[in-house]
Amino acid sequence: MAVPESAAQRAETLRVELSRHSHAYYVLDAPTVPDAEYDRLFEELQALEHDYPELRTADSPTQRVGGAPLPELVAVAHAVPMLSINTETDKSAQGALSFDARVRRGLGLDESDPAVRYSAELKFDGLAINLRYEHGVLVRAATRGDGQTGEEVTHTVRTIGQIPLRLHGDAPAVLEVRGEIYMRRDDFERLNATQRERGEKTFVNPRNTAAGAVRQLDPAVSARRPLSFFAYGLGETQAWTEPATQSGLLDALADFGFPVCSHRCVSDGPEGLIAFHARIEAMRDALPYDIDGVVYKVDDRSLQRELGFVSREPRWAVAHKYPAQEQMTRLLGIEIQVGRTGALTPVARLAPVFVGGVTVTNATLHNEDEIRRKDVRIGDQVIVRRAGDVIPEVVGPVVAYRDGSEHEFEMPTECPVCGSHAVRGEDEAVARCSGGLFCAAQRTQAIIHFASRKALDIEGLGDKLIEQLVEQGLVKTPADLFSLSADTLAGLARMAQKSAANVVAAIDASRETTLQRFIYALGIRNVGESTARDLARHFGGLDALLAADAAALEAVPDVGPIVAKCIVEFIAEPHNREVIAQLRAAGIHWLEHAPALTTNGPLAGKTLVITGTLPSLSRDEARALIEAAGGKVAGSVSKKTDYLVAGEAAGSKLTKAESLGVTVLDEAALHALLGGGETNLLTESST
Ligand SMILES: NC(=O)c1ccc[n+]([C@@H]2O[C@H](COP(=O)([O-])OP(=O)(O)OC[C@H]3O[C@@H](n4cnc5c(N)ncnc54)[C@H](O)[C@@H]3O)[C@@H](O)[C@H]2O)c1
Numbered sequence: 001m002a003v004p005e006s007a008a009q010r011a012e013t014l015r016v017e018l019s020r021h022s023h024a025y026y027v028l029d030a031p032t033v034p035d036a037e038y039d040r041l042f043e044e045l046q047a048l049e050h051d052y053p054e055l056r057t058a059d060s061p062t063q064r065v066g067g068a069p070l071p072e073l074v075a076v077a078h079a080v081p082m083l084s085i086n087t088e089t090d091k092s093a094q095g096a097l098s099f100d101a102r103v104r105r106g107l108g109l110d111e112s113d114p115a116v117r118y119s120a121e122l123k124f125d126g127l128a129i130n131l132r133y134e135h136g137v138l139v140r141a142a143t144r145g146d147g148q149t150g151e152e153v154t155h156t157v158r159t160i161g162q163i164p165l166r167l168h169g170d171a172p173a174v175l176e177v178r179g180e181i182y183m184r185r186d187d188f189e190r191l192n193a194t195q196r197e198r199g200e201k202t203f204v205n206p207r208n209t210a211a212g213a214v215r216q217l218d219p220a221v222s223a224r225r226p227l228s229f230f231a232y233g234l235g236e237t238q239a240w241t242e243p244a245t246q247s248g249l250l251d252a253l254a255d256f257g258f259p260v261c262s263h264r265c266v267s268d269g270p271e272g273l274i275a276f277h278a279r280i281e282a283m284r285d286a287l288p289y290d291i292d293g294v295v296y297k298v299d300d301r302s303l304q305r306e307l308g309f310v311s312r313e314p315r316w317a318v319a320h321k322y323p324a325q326e327q328m329t330r331l332l333g334i335e336i337q338v339g340r341t342g343a344l345t346p347v348a349r350l351a352p353v354f355v356g357g358v359t360v361t362n363a364t365l366h367n368e369d370e371i372r373r374k375d376v377r378i379g380d381q382v383i384v385r386r387a388g389d390v391i392p393e394v395v396g397p398v399v400a401y402r403d404g405s406e407h408e409f410e411m412p413t414e415c416p417v418c419g420s421h422a423v424r425g426e427d428e429a430v431a432r433c434s435g436g437l438f439c440a441a442q443r444t445q446a447i448i449h450f451a452s453r454k455a456l457d458i459e460g461l462g463d464k465l466i467e468q469l470v471e472q473g474l475v476k477t478p479a480d481l482f483s484l485s486a487d488t489l490a491g492l493a494r495m496a497q498k499s500a501a502n503v504v505a506a507i508d509a510s511r512e513t514t515l516q517r518f519i520y521a522l523g524i525r526n527v528g529e530s531t532a533r534d535l536a537r538h539f540g541g542l543d544a545l546l547a548a549d550a551a552a553l554e555a556v557p558d559v560g561p562i563v564a565k566c567i568v569e570f571i572a573e574p575h576n577r578e579v580i581a582q583l584r585a586a587g588i589h590w591l592e593h594a595p596a597l598t599t600n601g602p603l604a605g606k607t608l609v610i611t612g613t614l615p616s617l618s619r620d621e622a623r624a625l626i627e628a629a630g631g632k633v634a635g636s637v638s639k640k641t642d643y644l645v646a647g648e649a650a651g652s653k654l655t656k657a658e659s660l661g662v663t664v665l666d667e668a669a670l671h672a673l674l675g676g677g678e679t680n681l682l683t684e685s686s687t
């Protein structure tokens with residue numbers, strides 16, 4: 001039959017495109033399209049070549065294994081070629097039946113003959129490696145390369161702890177072990193989290209990361225990428241009686257000290273394979289590593305030899321694949337999700353796509369910088385990955401499929417939930433909504449914090465109850481707590497009249513608090529308990545704090561520029577000030593005292609550090625005296641320290657002060673400096 005011109009042209013286009021993708025995937029370890037897309041094109045070419053065998057050129061991607069070796073690495077000729085595995089075209093649960101039928105035909109068996117025994121294994125998604133041991137010692141490790149010639153990677157493979165450098169037990173003169181080097185999903189996620197923290201480009205997926213790590217010139221780089229290994233096959237052997245079966249081989253490999261996966265089985269006939277396929281599919285997400293399917297192999301190795309090979313694949317094995325964990329789809333838009341703590345996360349809205357066994361319409365983009373680093377644009381064809389329990393993620397754009405209609409994303413400057421301004425710290429990857437007290441997205445978290453033990457300490461107002469109050473719209477800000485009635489509370493699930501009354505009483509009692517607790521309760525980012533205490537001491541009253549600018553805040557001991565910025569942003573947000581005003585109107589009050597005198601007083605402009613146990617003053621009392629005299633109390637000794645007040649059992653701070661030549665005072669000397677005058681400046685607040 002003559003080959004139509006259109007088929008010939010299409011085959012040529014596919015060959016060129018597939019070669020380009022193969023190069024990116026095998027040689028550069030940086031795929032340009034997801035495997036699923038590659039496989040679609042590959043199958044299309046296979047079908048054309050099936051219909052028109054004249055189109056099957058020797059250089060067709062369907063006739064070759066893998067890719068060319070990297071010129072930087074030393075080429076290694078394989079004693080026994082490393083081939084690929086045919087993918088079962090029947091992807092249904094019954095796929096094993098087609099394989100069994102082909103095997104039986106190949107062996108010339110008919111219905112009266114007994115069942116063929118198979119070994120079923122996982123198909124690990126990593127890279128194939130050949131490990132050569134001579135007299136029990138690892139002498140060479142090589143990648144598959146094009147199947148005939150691989151790359152020598154002994155230097156990097158030696159860094160993989162799971163690969164024995166010396167075999168256990170009696171070793172043959174030569175033993176070549178084949179298996180898969182892979183990266184566990186949790187190791188991959190950790191690696192990417194670190195990359196993100198450092199503001200560096202993240203890795204695409206565990207397979208390509210593992211392949212890239214093994215094919216490094218510098219083993220130190222590979223050693224920083226956590227890799228794992230499973231053994232599953234043999235290359236050349238000398239002076240060894242090879243096991244008669246695939247399952248026996250796996251046992252022998254385990255005895256030599258190799259990790260062999262425990263998820264495997266032996267089955268007489270295809271029924272056991274069908275069950276294995278179903279069982280593994282059900283647990284795929286829970287496995288700690290990626291698999292792209294299962295592999296069935298004829299167990300008897302003499303039958304394997306009888307069946308032999310066809311071009312690049314053995315006839316005695318087949319890969320039965322599961323739905324791909326990476327797919328391509330269109331990025332329709334980017335929405336901002338506001339988390340419970342106010343973090344603004346860009347989320348990709350996608351054209352629905354079936355990936356990793358579920359239909360995905362949203363995927364995380366992590367943060368603004370990552371969108372820029374990956375150069376993801378709205379309208380792009382993007383690769384979406386969903387593997388295990390990890391939330392689906394946009395891996396990157398398929399740049400080759402752009403048509404110019406795509407546009408860049410802009411991070412909003414306002415919180416999409418509450419309209420407060422969104423701010424991003426200099427050293428931070430994420431932007432945050434600054435309306436912490438007001439924002440609906442942060443409501444539950446803000447109120448839980450407000451009521452917590454170190455804040456307003458409202459007994460009986462637990463997380464579950466707060467969640468209910470928020471869900472039912474009864475409480476929108478912490479200020480709303482103070483108008484709750486016992487009847488309203490008693491209407492909620494699991495709330496008896498008596499406990500409702502107790503909660504209302506506890507809310508009422510919490511109106512009388514301290515400035516420190518109140519500041520802490522506001523939930524300002526980076527303002528913990530001790531900073532709240534420092535702020536309360538330094539400013540003495542809330543109005544002074546609300547009026548402070550960054551410089552005034554940085555005058556507080558232990559408040560640095562980052563904390564000062566967080567406070568400034570918080571109090572600059574009108575929504576927060578509104579809630580604070582409502583809280584005061586609800587009758588929350590505390591004792592205020594005059595702020596520390598910073599411009600006059602005997603210790604004005606001086607920085608002191610307190611250490612050890614003083615004979616009569618507590619640390620807090622000493623601190624109050626120093627601050628009342630215009631001094632600052634810092635947490636650690638530095639060149640800026642003017643005096644160290646040291647009591648009993650002073651330790652490293654004393655040593656440091658002495659080494660820096662800082663004057664050391666005992667309690668009596670401190671009193672002398674203060675001029676002996678004690679002040680009590682407590683006044684009632686006027687809220
Ligand atoms: N995205 C792209 O651009 C692109 C380009 C080229 C290839 N690819 C992908 O590469 C794959 C095809 O490559 P391939 O020829 O290496 O075939 P394959 O990876 O599908 O199958 C052969 C490989 O399976 C591995 N394997 C895992 N577990 C095994 C086990 N228990 N027993 C035996 N072998 C096991 C071995 O490493 C072996 O080399 C496809 O998934 C394809 O999508 C993608």
Ligand SMILES: [Zn+2]
Pocket residue numbers: 338415416417418419420433434435439440441
């Ligand atoms: Zn908000």
